[in-house]
Structures are given as structure tokens and as C-alpha cells.
Amino acid sequence: xxLDELGRSLSSAxxxxxxxxxxxxxxxxxxVREIQRALLRGDVNVGLVLEMTERIEKDATKEIPPGVSRxxxxxxxxxxxxxxxxxxxxxxxxxxxxxxxxxxxVGIQGSGKTTTAAKLALYYQRKGFRSGVVCADTYxxxxxxxxxxxxxxxxIPVYGEQDGKDPVEIALRGIAQLRDDCDFILxxxxxxxxxxxxxxxxxxELAKEVKPDRIVLTIxxxxxxxxxxxxxxxxxxxxxxxxxxxxxxxxxxxxGALSAVAATGTPIAFVCLGEKIDxxxxxxxxxxxxxxxxYGDLKGLVERFSQMEIELSKEKAKAxxxxxxxxxxxxxxxxxxxxxxxxxxxxxxxxxxxxxxEDALKGADQKVKKWKxxxxxxxxxxxxxxTILDSQRIRRVARGSGxxxxxxxxxxxxxxxxxxxxxxxxGSRELRRRMLGKI
Numbered sequence: 283x284x285l286d287e288l289g290r291s292l293s294s295a296x297x298x299x300x301x302x303x304x305x306x307x308x309x310x311x312x313x314v315r316e317i318q319r320a321l322l323r324g325d326v327n328v329g330l331v332l333e334m335t336e337r338i339e340k341d342a343t344k345e346i347p348p349g350v351s352r353x354x355x356x357x358x359x360x361x362x363x364x365x366x367x368x369x370x371x372x373x374x375x376x377x378x379x380x381x382x383x384x385x386x387x388v389g390i391q392g393s394g395k396t397t398t399a400a401k402l403a404l405y406y407q408r409k410g411f412r413s414g415v416v417c418a419d420t421y422x423x424x425x426x427x428x429x430x431x432x433x434x435x436x437x438i439p440v441y442g443e444q445d446g447k448d449p450v451e452i453a454l455r456g457i458a459q460l461r462d463d464c465d466f467i468l469x470x471x472x473x474x475x476x477x478x479x480x481x482x483x484x485x486x487e488l489a490k491e492v493k494p495d496r497i498v499l500t501i502x503x504x505x506x507x508x509x510x511x512x513x514x515x516x517x518x519x520x521x522x523x524x525x526x527x528x529x530x531x532x533x534x535x536x537x538g539a540l541s542a543v544a545a546t547g548t549p550i551a552f553v554c555l556g557e558k559i560d561x562x563x564x565x566x567x568x569x570x571x572x573x574x575x576x577y578g579d580l581k582g583l584v585e586r587f588s589q590m591e592i593e594l595s596k597e598k599a600k601a602x603x604x605x606x607x608x609x610x611x612x613x614x615x616x617x618x619x620x621x622x623x624x625x626x627x628x629x630x631x632x633x634x635x636x637x638x639x640e641d642a643l644k645g646a647d648q649k650v651k652k653w654k655x656x657x658x659x660x661x662x663x664x665x666x667x668x669t670i671l672d673s674q675r676i677r678r679v680a681r682g683s684g685x686x687x688x689x690x691x692x693x694x695x696x697x698x699x700x701x702x703x704x705x706x707x708x709g710s711r712e713l714r715r716r717m718l719g720k721i
Contacts, residue, residue: 288537289574291320296357296575305352310342317360325506325538326367327545334363357575364571367541372566373524373549375496377411383466384457385523386492388485388516389500391473394528396425398500398554399470400432401562402526405552406466407438414464416456417442418449418488421472429470432559439463449484450491457492469494482519489520496523498551501543503527506535510542517548524551527565531556609657609665612697652685653693659683668694 295316302309314335321331341359346352377383387402389395396419403413415433417440419425426442433440441456453469460467469492474481489497499516501509509527516522525543530536530553543550550565657665659682664671671679671694673687680687 288320288324291323292317292360292575295320296360299356300353302353305342305356310339310356313356313360314339321537325535326541327507327538330367330541330545334367337363361571361575364574365567367544368567368571369544369549370567371549372564372568373551374564375524375551377406377409377466379465381465382457382461383411384469384492384494385467386469386471386488386494386497387500388471388497388520389473390478390481390502390512391422393473393500393502394554395473395500396422396428396470397432397557397559398526398528398562399468400429400438400559401554402498402552403433403438403466403468404436404559405562407436411466412464413466413468414439414441414460416440416453416460416467416469418453418456418469419472420446420449420452421474425470425472436559450487453488453492478515482515485516485520497521498523499525499548501525501527501539503530503536503539503553506538507542509539510545513543513546513548517546522548524549526550526552526554526562528554530554531561609660609668609697612653612657649692652683652689655683656680656685656690656693668697 295313298316299305299309299313317338318331318335321334322328338356338359342352342356344355346355350358385402387395387399389398399415403415407413415429415438417426417429426440426444429440429442439460441452441459443452443455446452449472456469457467469488471485471488472481497520499513499522501513503509505512513522513525525548527536527539527543527550530539540550540553553563553565553570555561555563656679659679660671664675664679671690676687676690680690683690
């Protein structure tokens with residue numbers, strides 16, 4: 283899960299502030315202290331934290347625009363400051379049609395680089411490009427086999443040489459072989475734990491001979507603020523196009539890594555949120571911060587549904603994140619759950635996602651099949667208005683779905699909890715409009 287502890291802490295601070303009768307000086311100071319504690323626990327640089335919280339306090343004294351409360355103004359200021367730390371504008375490198383796009387992936391050993399290479403190749407294949415990967419890693423045994431294993435199910439070609447010694451020659455031969463069949467070729471390079479000088483020299487030589495369109499750095503989120511010097515060293519050596527932050531799922535130091543990398547001036551384009559090959563997400567600072575604050579990422583949600591080829595109207599998307607949905611809608615999403623990944627990851631896109639108790643999510647993926655059968659055993663009236671499900675109806679649905687009455691009640695409990703949380707944490711209308719914009 284994406285920076286859960288940080289997200290829960292930030293969301294808790296906001297909930298407390300919004301729950302107060304008035305945002306007086308004491309309430310604002312308490313809010314600022316809680317924001318500071320949350321960010322420092324997330325390993326964000328102390329200087330950055332102090333600077334941003336000083337600006338939040340200063341903004342709290344400014345004249346507020348019509349239709350916005352003082353509490354909303356303070357929350358919106360915190361939102362803007364977090365975006366300032368992480369980088370204000372999303373960057374999604376677009377490949378050029380009609381030519382061969384060549385990228386080179388760099389990073390130290392253990393950063394998740396090879397797995398990231400497979401994820402990036404699949405990402406662009408799903409965008410309509412013909413991806414191919416060249417394994418120019420002659421340092422780590424098994425790198426070539428790892429790429430083959432990851433990409434074979436998706437029919438993405440991989441070029442490598444088991445006994446190859448010269449990474450430059452391997453890269454050039456691989457590009458030559460893949461060029462006719464691929465319009466996106468990603469060169470995966472070697473990493474080092476030691477002898478950084480040799481690694482940098484090898485990357486410089488590869489960049490000189492391969493002449494890639496972009497050089498992409500993979501950073502391990504678990505290294506926290508040490509990400510900054512690492513990114514700077516690679517950027518000075520070969521000139522980085524953008525950065526991918528890997529291993530962000532559950533990374534206690536993820537806030538430090540994100541803020542440190544952003545401070546280098548090299549844009550973060552993607553983040554890896556899990557170990558699966560499709561756990562690569564375009565990094566949109568506004569959506570990411572919205573989710574951290576507990577407001578959900580409406581645009582990210584719609585994009586995720588779109589990527590999984592699910593037809594989702596703007597009206598339905600708004601209904602889902604506003605809590606106005608039926609069991610029919612829930613069934614539709616359950617049927618797509620297998621394509622969209624773990625349910626707990628999906629819920630992070632909804633308002634209040636960080637507030638859902640862990641025990642409520644436990645085993646949710648295993649329950650999907652059973653829940654589908656339960657919903658399908660209901661009649662239309664029951665799906666549209668679950669409140670009419672009395673003990674007699676529940677007994678009938680349980681028998682029809684081959685489940686227990688307890689299972690039916692459990693589904694209804696989870697459904698009502700999700701709807702209640704979405705409504706509770708959607709925030710004021712004006713604040714949501716300013717933070718998320720209109721779809």
C-alpha cells in the first residue's frame with residue numbers, strides 16, 4: 283500500500299481540523315504540528331518540513347476567497363505545499379510514432395531496475411507500441427533469464443547474450459536485431475553495490491555509443507533521503523530524462539525518497555507500487571497528494587479503469603467517489619477486480635481510502651468470488667436498494683448463492699462501510715473542486 287502510515291497521519295490531521303467548530307489560531311497550530319510530525323516520520327527533510335509549515339501558517343492569515351472556509355483554506359494550503367515538495371507538474375514521456383524510440387535504464391544493483399524494465403516495456407506495449415528489451419547487464423547473473431521470465435507471457439522480445447562480456451557490443455547488437463520489429467527498445471544496464479566509478483564509466487560509454495533518446499534512472503524508495511545524491515550522481519554523469527521510484531509499496535521512507543528526488547530537479551515520471559509487472563503508475567503529484575490527504579484521486583481512478591478497458595462514464599465515476607452507487611455497480615467492479623489488481627490498492631483511489639480498517643480489507647480478494655455469487659442471487663430491487671434486505675430475503679439470497687447468511691451480512695456491511703466512508707471524506711464541495719478539478 284502506498285505510504286499508508288503517512289497517508290493516515292495526514293488524513294487524521296485534516297479530519298480533526300475539519301471537525302472543529304472554528305479554525306482559530308490554536309487549531310491551526312495543532313494542525314501544523316501534526317503535519318510536521320507526519321512528514322518527519324515519513325523521512326521528509328527537516329528543512330523542507332519547516333519551510334512548508336511556515337508557509338501554511340502564513341497562508342492561514344490571508345484573506346480567504348468567497349465560498350471557502352478558513353479550514354478549507356488551510357487544508358488547501360497544505361495540499362499545495364505537498365505538491366511543491368513533490369513537483370508541481372506530471373511528466374509522462376510520450377514516444378514518437380513512426381520511429382524507433384530507444385531508452386536506457388540505469389540504477390545501482392538492488393534498486394529494482396530489471397523488474398522496472400519489464401514493467402516499463404509492458405506499460406508502453408499497452409499504449410500501443412511494440413516493445414522490446416535488451417539485457418546489457420553482464421554483471422549480475424540471471425538478469426537475462428529474469429527478463430525472459432517476466433516478459434514471455436506478454437510476447438515482448440528480449441535480447442541477451444549468456445556469455446557476453448562487452449555491454450556496449452551487446453546493446454548495439456540487440457538494438458540492431460530488435461529494430462525492425464519494435465518501435466520502443468529499452469536497454470537494461472548493469473548495477474553495482476561497490477566500485478561506483480566503474481559503473482559510472484560504463485554508463486557513460488553506453489550512453490555515448492547507444493545514443494538513447496532518454497536515460498531513465500530507477501531509485502529504490504526504501505533508501506529515503508539518500509535518493510538525492512544518487513540521482514545527482516547519475517544525472518551529472520549521463521544526463522537523466524526522468525526518474526522511476528521503485529518499491530514504493532509500504533516504504534516507510536517513501537516520503538523521503540520522493541521529496542529528495544524531486545529536489546534534484548529531475549522529474550519523477552513513474553512509481554512502482556508493488557511487485558507485479560503491471561504495478562507501475564504514472565506519477566501525478568496532484569492525484570498522489572490528494573490520495574495521501576484522504577480525498578481520493580478521481581482522475582487517477584478514471585484513468586485506471588480506462589487502462590483496464592472498463593467503460594466508465596464520467597457520471598458513474600462521480601457517483602462512485604461520491605458514495606452514490608448500487609450493488610449492481612459493486613458487482614461490475616468485482617467482475618473487473620482480477621484485472622485491476624488487489625482491492626486494497628484500488629481503494630486508495632477513493633476518498634477516505636486510508637481510513638478503511640485493515641481487518642475490513644483482510645482477505646477481500648478471496649471474498650470476491652463469493653460476493654459476486656451473492657449479488658447475482660439478488661433481484662433488481664435488492665441490488666438497487668440493499669436496505670430492503672430483511673432476514674427472510676437474506677436467507678433466500680444465501681441459499682441461492684451457496685453461501686451463509688453471515689456471508690451476505692458481511693457483504694452488506696462492507697458495502698455500507700465503503701459508501702459511508704466515501705460520503706464522509708469527500709470534503710466540502712468547493713475544496714474538492716479546487717483540489718481535484720472537474721473531470
